[in-house]
Amino acid sequence: MTALALTGFLGLSAALFGIGIFGILTRRNFILLLISIEIAMNAAILNFVYFAAFPTGASGLSGQSIAVVLVGFAATEVAVGLAIVLALNRVKGTINVARATELKQ
Amino acid sequence: MTFSSFAGPFLPELLLLAGVLLIFLLDVLHVSRLEVVGGIAVVATLLALASVIADLGFAPLALLATIPARSIDAVPAAGAAPLFAFTSLGLVFQGLFLLAAFLVALASMSRPSAERGAPIFYGLLLLATLGMLLVAIASDLIFLLLAIEVVSIASYLLVAYTRKDPRGLEAAMKFFVIGALSTVLSFFGASLLFGAYGTTNLYLLRAAGTAVSYPILVLLGYAFLFAGLAFKVTLVPFHAWAVDVYDGSPDDVSAYLAGGTKKIGIFAFFLVFLGPVLAVNAVGSSGYGLFGGSVALGPSFQLALGAIAVLTMTVGNVLALLQKEMKRMLAYSSISQAGYMLIGITIGTAPAIGGATLQVLAHVLMKTGAFLVVGAVAALGVGPLISDWRGLGQRRPLLGTAFALMLLSLAGVPLTIGFASKFVLFSAAVAAQGWFVWLAVAGLLNSALSVFYYARVLRVMFFDAPPAADPALAGAVVGGAGPPALPVGGLGWGRAVTIALIAVLIVALGVYPQVVLGPIQSAAYHFVSLGA
Numbered sequence: 138m139t140a141l142a143l144t145g146f147l148g149l150s151a152a153l154f155g156i157g158i159f160g161i162l163t164r165r166n167f168i169l170l171l172i173s174i175e176i177a178m179n180a181a182i183l184n185f186v187y188f189a190a191f192p193t194g195a196s197g198l199s200g201q202s203i204a205v206v207l208v209g210f211a212a213t214e215v216a217v218g219l220a221i222v223l224a225l226n227r228v229k230g231t232i233n234v235a236r237a238t239e240l241k242q
Numbered sequence: 243m244t245f246s247s248f249a250g251p252f253l254p255e256l257l258l259l260a261g262v263l264l265i266f267l268l269d270v271l272h273v274s275r276l277e278v279v280g281g282i283a284v285v286a287t288l289l290a291l292a293s294v295i296a297d298l299g300f301a302p303l304a305l306l307a308t309i310p311a312r313s314i315d316a317v318p319a320a321g322a323a324p325l326f327a328f329t330s331l332g333l334v335f336q337g338l339f340l341l342a343a344f345l346v347a348l349a350s351m352s353r354p355s356a357e358r359g360a361p362i363f364y365g366l367l368l369l370a371t372l373g374m375l376l377v378a379i380a381s382d383l384i385f386l387l388l389a390i391e392v393v394s395i396a397s398y399l400l401v402a403y404t405r406k407d408p409r410g411l412e413a414a415m416k417f418f419v420i421g422a423l424s425t426v427l428s429f430f431g432a433s434l435l436f437g438a439y440g441t442t443n444l445y446l447l448r449a450a451g452t453a454v455s456y457p458i459l460v461l462l463g464y465a466f467l468f469a470g471l472a473f474k475v476t477l478v479p480f481h482a483w484a485v486d487v488y489d490g491s492p493d494d495v496s497a498y499l500a501g502g503t504k505k506i507g508i509f510a511f512f513l514v515f516l517g518p519v520l521a522v523n524a525v526g527s528s529g530y531g532l533f534g535g536s537v538a539l540g541p542s543f544q545l546a547l548g549a550i551a552v553l554t555m556t557v558g559n560v561l562a563l564l565q566k567e568m569k570r571m572l573a574y575s576s577i578s579q580a581g582y583m584l585i586g587i588t589i590g591t592a593p594a595i596g597g598a599t600l601q602v603l604a605h606v607l608m609k610t611g612a613f614l615v616v617g618a619v620a621a622l623g624v625g626p627l628i629s630d631w632r633g634l635g636q637r638r639p640l641l642g643t644a645f646a647l648m649l650l651s652l653a654g655v656p657l658t659i660g661f662a663s664k665f666v667l668f669s670a671a672v673a674a675q676g677w678f679v680w681l682a683v684a685g686l687l688n689s690a691l692s693v694f695y696y697a698r699v700l701r702v703m704f705f706d707a708p709p710a711a712d713p714a715l716a717g718a719v720v721g722g723a724g725p726p727a728l729p730v731g732g733l734g735w736g737r738a739v740t741i742a743l744i745a746v747l748i749v750a751l752g753v754y755p756q757v758v759l760g761p762i763q764s765a766a767y768h769f770v771s772l773g774a
Contacts, residue, residue, distance in 0.1 A: 177430070181429040218418050
């Protein structure tokens, strides 16, 4: 892969990461928050794939295998998040993060 | 025959894994008696702790040693990039994690037996501890971050394990959002470092220094990793979640979050940031800056670490001064203690790393103990405000004395472990010369500041008159007959034994710190010089 192509791909993952972080910081609906987390996580996963294809060092297949592991991990994290939000919805009847105000700053 | 013949070098990890599987299996079979489930957790953590101590070279337990001495502190062969490596400092941290888990497991044996959820609590506690043990043997960045996630995911669920308490659920939700944000930042940083170096092996990264052909990748990679890990260690300005989470969690869980799981971030800092710090120390302060030439991280990086350490201590202490609730005050004091530990990695010399490790040991004892006392006092029916505790020390002298010892140790009063750890850490800062001396000065000033709010609690407990209708004394002072307290009464034996054990350890290790200081300093020396 040429350096030019890598720059383009890095631009893509930077954009995905920015969108994800922006979503995490601004969304108040828990489900949309989870989606934002996934978008930002995918930026990191894509980076591993690009860099493995780009000859910076003795990377071999490690970048691709890390990417596969991280896809599995991201699914685990979302499962736990959904479990928490289901329990919260059952007790409080809302999944809006801004309405969770039992604990005062 | 030793255990190594069938457990390999992973006896502590396998013990905890067996405990997790056994507890969840018994839960499915409707065996959820507290004595059984809690007993499994206590025995598993105690055996694992004994095995780790044996691996550190403690002769009387040699039967439990499973790691061949030659593979501890060994540099990986050139070209090999293993996922884990045994270092003596990692084993010390494993011991500290297991100590925290053991204390919390033992104290939780006196939860109300009618309360449900004991198998979930103990299973998740062991699972989180298993992840912590993996953090301590990680030698690969991705393995390290995944091990941290094992701990994080188990602790999100631990905060909400009652499933009914709205405060716990809200704390779990906040914890999850912040935790997921920190995870994303860490993995993004790791991916950039992978791009710059072509490897994720921590010891190869450390040896590579920061002189590479893509300095911007290294700079951004370390910056994102720092932000991600700083959330876990509750460094200012990444600390705001911690107070709500510690406040909203069940008391035993707060004790484990503050006393136990937070410390994985400290060891992760040692693993990830020692390389850049050593590179800066080796070159000295002249010649390059943040973006200078091909070097990504210059002295200004070290200065930034030091500034965050001072900021964390100060902000934590000032906010602790302003709190009215006991649990929130302890949470802020826990934040300020993280600042002391960051001093160690900022300096990066062996004595400083050793001092920070001793501070971690002190913090495990003091913070776990303090939150357990808060839980015990809440179980007696006393309210959450500091003013609700008035007169408690007069009415329950043993409990009051134990809590006073923990607070004095947190403040750094001589003859406690908290004094010994601060003394070692600040001496290392002074010995390192240069601007590091100011870190010691800032630490001392902050210790003085923290005395104010600890002393306020002591005054309320020992010198203020108790409230007229004191729930903690129901039945104990009928007729005003003498000092009322039954030492164990109302606490349950698990909590009473744990709190007494912690109080004794705080004083014993404060009087004879050399018992632990020697092994810790030698482990820190090996860790810093590994591969050099």
